[in-house]
Amino acid sequence: MSSQTAFNPTTAAELEVILASAQKAAAPWAALRPAARADILDAVADALDAANEILVPLAMKETNLTQARLTGELKRTTFQLRLFGEVLRDGAYLDARIDHADANWPMGAPRPDLRRVFEPLGPVVVFAASNFPFAFSVAGGDTASAWAAGNPVILKAHSGHPGLSLATANIITDALAAVGVPAGVFGLVLGTAAGATALQDPRVKAGGFTGSIPGGRALFDMANQRPEPIPFYGELGSNNPVFVTLAAAAERGAEIAAEFVGSFTMGAGQFCTKPGTLFVPRGSDIVQSLRAIELPAPATLLNKRIQDGYTEVLEALSSHDEVSVLSQGSNPLADPPSPTLLLTTAEDLLSHPESLQAECFGPTALVVEYTNESDLVALAESFEGQLTATIIGNEDCQVASLIEVLARKAGRVLWNQWPTGVSVTYAQQHGGPYPATTSVGSTSVGTAAISRFLRPVAYQGFPQDLLPEALQDANPLNVPQMINGVR
Amino acid sequence: MSSQTAFNPTTAAELEVILASAQKAAAPWAALRPAARADILDAVADALDAANEILVPLAMKETNLTQARLTGELKRTTFQLRLFGEVLRDGAYLDARIDHADANWPMGAPRPDLRRVFEPLGPVVVFAASNFPFAFSVAGGDTASAWAAGNPVILKAHSGHPGLSLATANIITDALAAVGVPAGVFGLVLGTAAGATALQDPRVKAGGFTGSIPGGRALFDMANQRPEPIPFYGELGSNNPVFVTLAAAAERGAEIAAEFVGSFTMGAGQFCTKPGTLFVPRGSDIVQSLRAIELPAPATLLNKRIQDGYTEVLEALSSHDEVSVLSQGSNPLADPPSPTLLLTTAEDLLSHPESLQAECFGPTALVVEYTNESDLVALAESFEGQLTATIIGNEDCQVASLIEVLARKAGRVLWNQWPTGVSVTYAQQHGGPYPATTSVGSTSVGTAAISRFLRPVAYQGFPQDLLPEALQDANPLNVPQMINGVR
Numbered sequence: 010m011s012s013q014t015a016f017n018p019t020t021a022a023e024l025e026v027i028l029a030s031a032q033k034a035a036a037p038w039a040a041l042r043p044a045a046r047a048d049i050l051d052a053v054a055d056a057l058d059a060a061n062e063i064l065v066p067l068a069m070k071e072t073n074l075t076q077a078r079l080t081g082e083l084k085r086t087t088f089q090l091r092l093f094g095e096v097l098r099d100g101a102y103l104d105a106r107i108d109h110a111d112a113n114w115p116m117g118a119p120r121p122d123l124r125r126v127f128e129p130l131g132p133v134v135v136f137a138a139s140n141f142p143f144a145f146s147v148a149g150g151d152t153a154s155a156w157a158a159g160n161p162v163i164l165k166a167h168s169g170h171p172g173l174s175l176a177t178a179n180i181i182t183d184a185l186a187a188v189g190v191p192a193g194v195f196g197l198v199l200g201t202a203a204g205a206t207a208l209q210d211p212r213v214k215a216g217g218f219t220g221s222i223p224g225g226r227a228l229f230d231m232a233n234q235r236p237e238p239i240p241f242y243g244e245l246g247s248n249n250p251v252f253v254t255l256a257a258a259a260e261r262g263a264e265i266a267a268e269f270v271g272s273f274t275m276g277a278g279q280f281c282t283k284p285g286t287l288f289v290p291r292g293s294d295i296v297q298s299l300r301a302i303e304l305p306a307p308a309t310l311l312n313k314r315i316q317d318g319y320t321e322v323l324e325a326l327s328s329h330d331e332v333s334v335l336s337q338g339s340n341p342l343a344d345p346p347s348p349t350l351l352l353t354t355a356e357d358l359l360s361h362p363e364s365l366q367a368e369c370f371g372p373t374a375l376v377v378e379y380t381n382e383s384d385l386v387a388l389a390e391s392f393e394g395q396l397t398a399t400i401i402g403n404e405d406c407q408v409a410s411l412i413e414v415l416a417r418k419a420g421r422v423l424w425n426q427w428p429t430g431v432s433v434t435y436a437q438q439h440g441g442p443y444p445a446t447t448s449v450g451s452t453s454v455g456t457a458a459i460s461r462f463l464r465p466v467a468y469q470g471f472p473q474d475l476l477p478e479a480l481q482d483a484n485p486l487n488v489p490q491m492i493n494g495v496r
Numbered sequence: 497m498s499s500q501t502a503f504n505p506t507t508a509a510e511l512e513v514i515l516a517s518a519q520k521a522a523a524p525w526a527a528l529r530p531a532a533r534a535d536i537l538d539a540v541a542d543a544l545d546a547a548n549e550i551l552v553p554l555a556m557k558e559t560n561l562t563q564a565r566l567t568g569e570l571k572r573t574t575f576q577l578r579l580f581g582e583v584l585r586d587g588a589y590l591d592a593r594i595d596h597a598d599a600n601w602p603m604g605a606p607r608p609d610l611r612r613v614f615e616p617l618g619p620v621v622v623f624a625a626s627n628f629p630f631a632f633s634v635a636g637g638d639t640a641s642a643w644a645a646g647n648p649v650i651l652k653a654h655s656g657h658p659g660l661s662l663a664t665a666n667i668i669t670d671a672l673a674a675v676g677v678p679a680g681v682f683g684l685v686l687g688t689a690a691g692a693t694a695l696q697d698p699r700v701k702a703g704g705f706t707g708s709i710p711g712g713r714a715l716f717d718m719a720n721q722r723p724e725p726i727p728f729y730g731e732l733g734s735n736n737p738v739f740v741t742l743a744a745a746a747e748r749g750a751e752i753a754a755e756f757v758g759s760f761t762m763g764a765g766q767f768c769t770k771p772g773t774l775f776v777p778r779g780s781d782i783v784q785s786l787r788a789i790e791l792p793a794p795a796t797l798l799n800k801r802i803q804d805g806y807t808e809v810l811e812a813l814s815s816h817d818e819v820s821v822l823s824q825g826s827n828p829l830a831d832p833p834s835p836t837l838l839l840t841t842a843e844d845l846l847s848h849p850e851s852l853q854a855e856c857f858g859p860t861a862l863v864v865e866y867t868n869e870s871d872l873v874a875l876a877e878s879f880e881g882q883l884t885a886t887i888i889g890n891e892d893c894q895v896a897s898l899i900e901v902l903a904r905k906a907g908r909v910l911w912n913q914w915p916t917g918v919s920v921t922y923a924q925q926h927g928g929p930y931p932a933t934t935s936v937g938s939t940s941v942g943t944a945a946i947s948r949f950l951r952p953v954a955y956q957g958f959p960q961d962l963l964p965e966a967l968q969d970a971n972p973l974n975v976p977q978m979i980n981g982v983r
Contacts, residue, residue, distance in 0.1 A: 036900060084604040101983060106923035106944075116920050117571040121913060125923040125944070128903060130936065214936075233720040237881070237930045240937060394724070404959070412962060413523060416615060416953045426608060426957040433603050435981045436593035436612040438954030443724045449617065449701075449951045450727060456981070457593075457612070457952065464936045465944065466903045467925035470913040472891070475899060489983070494922045494943075496588060496976070 016171040018200025024207060027196035031132040031161040032212040034193030039129040039159040042478070042486065043103070046157060047094030049188055054087035056184035057148055057177070064176060068142045071170040073309040078276065079143070086143040089150055089433050093157035096456045100488030102158075103127050104465070105479040107492045122470055124480035127463035129159030130240070131214030134198075134207045136228065138219035139169040139311050140279045146170070147177040147197070150433075150454055151217035151242070156194070158462035163196045163213070165204035169312045174199075204228075209235055215462055218243040219281070219453065222368075222444050229447040242461050243447035244440060246368040247396035248285040249428045252389065252411060254402040255382050257425075258293035265401055266298035269374075270305075272427035274348050277308040278372035279315065282397050282428040285369060288355070288388060291378040299350055299376060300336050307338060307345035310371060316344050319371030323349060326369060331357035335376055348372035355379040355388055362391050386410050394442025394449070395419040397428035420445060420452070503658040505687025511694060514683035518619035518648040519699040521680030526616040526646040529965070529973065530590070533644060534581035536675055541574035543671035544635060544664070551663060555629045558657040560796040565763065566630070573630040576637055576920050580644035583943045587975030589645075590614050591952070592966040594979045609957055611967035614950035616646030617727070618701030621685075621694045623715065625706035626656040626798050627766045633657070634664040634684070637920075637941055638704035638729070643681070645949035650683045650700070652691035654707075656799045661686075691715075696722055702949055705730040706768070706940065709855075709931050716934040729948050730934035731927060733855040734883035735772040736915045739876065739898060741889040742869050744912075745780035752888055753785035756861075757792075759914035761835050764795040765859035766802065769884050769915040772856060775842070775875060778865040786837055786863060787823050794825060794832035797858060803831050806858030810836060813856060818844035822863055835859035842866040842875055849878050873897050881929025881936070882906040884915035907932060907939070 019027070038046075057064070061083055068079045096102050106125040114120035133155040138145035145151070152162045166174035178197040185194055198204055208216050208231055216232050216239065218225050225243035232241035253265055273284050289295040310316045320342045326332060331353050338347020351373065358365050358377050365375065379385065389398065389411055398419035402408055415422045420441030431439050437455030440446040446453070451461045473481050479488045489496065506514070525533075544551065548570055555566045583589050593612045601607035620642040625632035632638070639649050653661035665684040672681055685691055695703050695718055703719050703726065705712050712730035719728035740752055760771050776782040797803045807829045813819060818840050825834020838860065845852050845864050852862065866872065876885065876898055885906035889895055902909045907928030918926050924942030927933040933940070938948045960968050966975045976983065 040900075081604050088603045095981070099981075104944075108919075108921045108923040114919065114921070116575045117568050118917065118919065120919045120921055123919065123921055123923040125925050125942075131904070229725070230720070233717070233725075238716070238720075238934060239930075240935075408962070413527075416955075417618070420952065421954040421956060422958075423956040424958040424962065430605065432595075432601065432605065432607045432610065434595045434601070434607055434610055435978060436595040436610040436954060438612050438952045440952075442951075443726075447725060448727075450947075452952060455612075457591075460937075464929075465907065465925045465927075465939060467908040467923060468903075469908060469910040471909075471911040475895070475911065491922060494582070494586075 016175070016199055019198045019203040024198060024203050027163055027198060028207065028210050028212050030193030031163055031196055032193070034161045034191040035129070035131050037191055038161055038194050041159070043097035043100060046159065047097040049185065049190055050090045050094045050153065050157060052188050053148065053181055053184045054090040056180050057083065058087050060180050064173065067173045067176055068170060071173050072142050072311050074276065082141060082143045085433060086148055089144065090148065090153045092433060092456060093153045093459065096459055097157055100479065100486055102459050103479045103488055105488050105490045107480060107490055109493055123467055124471070124476060125465050125467040126477055126479050128466050130462050130464055132161045132163060132212055133215045133217060133462055134163045134165060134204065134213050136165045136204060136216070136218040136220065137167040137174065139167050139315065142170045142173050145219045147174050148181060150458055154458040155217065155462045158459050160462050161194045163198055163207050165198045165207065171199060205231060208232055211237060213239065215239050216241040217453070220245070222246045225447060240461065241447055242451055242453060244281065244453045245444045245446065247281055247445045248366050248368055248392065249282055249395060249397045249399070250286040250288065250392060251284045251399040251401060252288045252385050253290070253295065254400070254406045254408065255290050256403045256405050257401045258290050258295055260403060262294040263298045266295050266302060268427060270299070270302050272429045273374040274305045274372050275429045277310055278348070279311060279370060280429050282431060284399065284428055285374055286366065287374060287376045288379055288385060289376060290382070291380050296335065296352070296376060296378065302336070304336055304338055304348040304350070307340060307343065307347045309345040315370065319346065319369070322367065322369045323371070323373050325364065326351055326373070326375065329361065329364065346372060351375045353377055355384055358388065359391055366392055386414055389414040389418060392418050394445040396439060396441050396445045397421045397423060399423040399426070399428055401425055418442065503662070503686055506685045506690040511685060511690050514650055514685060515694065515697050515699050517680030518650055518683055519680070521648045521678040522616070522618050524678055525648055525681050528646070530584035530587060533646065534584040536672065536677055537577045537581045537640065537644060539675050540635065540668055540671045541577040543667050544570065545574050547667050551660065554660045554663055555657065558660050559629050559798050561763070569628060569630045572920060573635055576631065577635065577640045579920060579943060580640045580946065583946055584644055587966065587973055589946050590966045590975055592975050592977045594967060594977055596980055610954055611958070611963060612952050612954040613964055613966050615953050617949050617951055619648045619650060619699055620702045620704060620949055621650045621652060621691065621700050623652045623691060623703070623705040623707065624654040624661065626654050626802065629657045629660050632706045634661050635668060637945055641945040642704065642949045645946050647949050648681045650685055650694050652685045652694065658686060692718060695719055698724060700726065702726050703728040704940070707732070709733045712934060727948065728934055729938055729940060731768065731940050732931045732933065734768055734928070734932045735853050735855055735879065736769055736882060736884045736886070737773040737775065737879060738771045738886040738888060739775045739872050740777070740782065741887070741893045741895065742777050743890045743892050744888045745777050745782055747890060749780055749782040750785045753782050753789060755914060757786065757789050759916045760861040761792045761859045762916045764797055765835070766798060766857060767916050769918060771886065771915055772861055773853065774861060774863045775866055775872060776863060777869070778867055783822065783839070783863060783865070789823070791823055791825055791835040791837070794827060794830065794834045796832040802857065806833065806856070809854065809856045810858070810860050812851065813838060813860070813862065816848065816851065833859060838862045840864055842871055845875065846878055853879055873901055876901040876905060879905050881932040883926060883928050883932045884908045884910060886910040886913070886915055888912055905929065
């Protein structure tokens with residue numbers, strides 16, 4: 010990435026300006042009515058859509074991803090900004106609750122007039138991802154949800170696409186300025202050290218991150234070790250195991266094999282939801298089918314660091330005595346690499362969970378043969394927290410126990426679908442027990458992601474005109490209000 | 497507390513049994529329908545109410561609190577258990593969301609059928625408080641909300657009331673057994689080391705705590721430094737400043753003085769919501785009124801450790817050159833201590849925020865004279881995170897900026913009421929920015945406390961009969977469902 014060297018890290022003086030202006034912008038940005046913030050998110054989305062012909066080529070150059078993929082990703086990104094606008098106009102995200110005073114409250118003491126609403130946290134530092142240069146980057150999901158919640162965003166650009174990050178930032182800055190938003194609502198930071206400094210600054214009140222387990226854990230630790238710890242929402246890594254039942258394998262083994270290859274090689278395997286492990290019955294024709302399928306041609310990975318990391322993990326996996334090559338192109342370790350399918354047994358996987366269940370970011374997956382379908386529960390139990398877990402089954406399968414375990418291990422459980430592709434919707438859940446995410450109770454995709462960047466405040470005994478609008482009896486914002494426990 | 501020595505810390509072998517049985521109970525407890533768990537919470541509440549004549553005297557003996565106070569607290573505690581039952585029967589806490597598949601979803605890619613619901617985390621360790629031997633102890637708010645959410649609870653008893661803790665635990669255990677609940681749904685642990693070990697055990701998935709800043713921070717750090725970090729909800733400490741405006745002081749200074757004395761000496765000042773600082777206009781007659789009021793008689797504090805901590809902090813506060821005694825009984829440092837009111841100026845408070853804004857647990861408060869009402873904003877800004885902040889004002893006050901700052905600093909902002917007394921309601925918020933709590937986005941009192949012990953899980957593409965009941969189209973639990981973004 011020769012272009013990277015052209016971008017200088019943010020200096021301490023520049024960072025101070027960004028932090029001070031984020032802090033200054035926090036109160037006016039928080040004070041805007043939700044619908045006004047929605048209009049601003051729309052304006053940013055419109056500006057990004059309009060710059061599509063500038064942004065997509067820049068992204069192609071810096072990430073090696075295809076035009077079709079990046080065009081789709083930009084569309085997803087602007088859709089996401091507008092969807093959070095819809096959330097703001099709806100107002101249910103405020104969870105407005107009104108308890109009227111009640112002298113006979115059965116607790117044994119009178120109930121005061123209490124009203125509770127969600128308010129913004131303050132400036133949020135967002136660490137962008139490498140693999141989604143739009144959707145999990147400068148104007149991605151963390152930014153959109155933190156903004157929607159009413160917080161300024163300080164965006165730490167990913168070193169993999171600095172030119173695109175700067176171009177996106179300029180479009181955002183211009184779009185915000187055009188509608189009169191204070192400059193500090195958005196700031197861009199370059200460089201690992203500046204990002205870490207920002208996360209530890211007392212003016213910053215939360216962090217968001219998408220990336221590797223070591224990187225995310227280091228930042229999570231920083232956020233928690235501050236004198237004032239702050240919430241840190243890191244989406245780190247996942248193996249995304251897929252469990253094929255006996256019946257499904259017997260019924261449509263070839264089809265499953267083809268779908269699996271499509272899923273694990275999609276985007277050269279550079280998705281956090283790539284299915285990394287496929288459990289198949291020993292002797293099923295899935296293994297034969299997989300061997301017979303011609304794997305896709307080599308595709309260049311995002312950048313050299315990803316390429317180096319990929320070959321390192323692939324070499325480590327392949328070197329296991331218990332692991333053999335199931336299918337592989339001619340240049341598995343080259344740049345660009347041919348995809349690889351490895352093969353092992355359930356017993357071996359259970360003997361080496363740490364190494365064989367680690368995420369391999371790139372076009373490799375591990376096929377694991379099991380003996381008895383009843384073993385699947387113990388195999389599922391052996392995994393750490395996951396973003397997704399998938400069952401390929403049919404109506405006759407006895408999978409209740411497997412579902413119970415997988416719902417405990419993963420944030421999203423799929424049935425006869427593949428985990429790659431994370432739809433931005435109301436019911437999406439992208440996040441799971443550690444190390445899938447550092448915050449088990451949250452999602453980084455979908456409308457519920459806004460909750461991460463809010464905190465509840467109760468007002469007791471206030472006159473109507475001093476209450477936030479969402480808590481006033483007249484309900485001028487027309488938001489859903491729970492009154493005396495009734496919605 | 498001679499009785500403490502009679503209770504032996506939980507041994508490693510005993511703890512292992514408790515942890516294993518909590519883990520074993522997790523799935524069946526989680527699988528119960530919410531209304532069935534509600535019935536069980538009711539049964540526990542009934543059993544505790546029925547044991548009132550055993551429990552209250554035990555609590556009096558171990559905590560020095562009055563019969564009236566403890567009788568009220570037990571009533572509050574059983575009310576709280578039943579209120580969480582109401583939350584379970586309502587079902588909105590599940591936040592059930594259903595997105596139907598949509599081939600024309602405007603994101604640019606088809607939307608799959610996605611359904612998201614909150615599920616339990618797994619075994620929760622709860623650390624009981626000293627100052628509420630019922631409401632924040634064995635069967636208190638953390639236990640009630642963690643249970644309601646569907647998690648087994650391992651309760652680390654507070655060393656200040658071990659006899660009451662064991663008696664309460666026995667009543668719970670019998671009540672649960674009588675309705676056929678697996679034993680591991682509740683376990684009692686004695687001793688600091690056993691509590692810390694439990695919190696770090698991989699089978700434990702969350703922690704709750706009410707107590708001091710150093711103790712809570714140490715446990716928070718442990719929870720975050722685990723290989724698998726877990727959510728830790730600590731309610732630590734608060735100064736609860738009260739800001740009296742010029743107009744209010746002029747209008748009803750004597751009344752404010754009397755109410756303030758009632759609030760800061762209530763329960764011998766041993767509430768986390770005790771108003772620790774009162775800002776009054778320089779020269780207002782509030783100071784004279786306070787000097788004239790006879791402070792309440794000495795009351796014995798909870799235990800010797802609290803007494804020692806109290807006198808230490810009081811001595812440190814009093815020794816400041818800038819701090820004088822405003823009013824004090826004859827034995828401020830004795831056991832039991834006479835209440836104390838100290839006096840200083842706004843300038844001095846701003847010069848020594850760390851020492852003068854620290855929580856003093858016991859019957860002492862600091863009165864601070866300010867010069868200009870406009871100084872209140874900067875004074876408010878100087879505080880760390882608080883559980884509560886209060887404005888005593890009237891209709892003519894210009895307090896918009898003060899409210900903005902206080903809503904940023906505190907979880908609950910009060911108007912012309914006093915912070916002691918935390919009603920258990922739908923809209924209550926007991927929690928604020930650090931160090932008030934370790935988790936700024938949550939509450940430990942009120943129905944919203946259940947959210948702390950839940951995590952979202954999405955099911956993609958599942959047939960109806962394999963979905964959790966709350967997500968089925970037929971909605972057999974009759975819970976609120978958001979369908980395609982519409983509630």
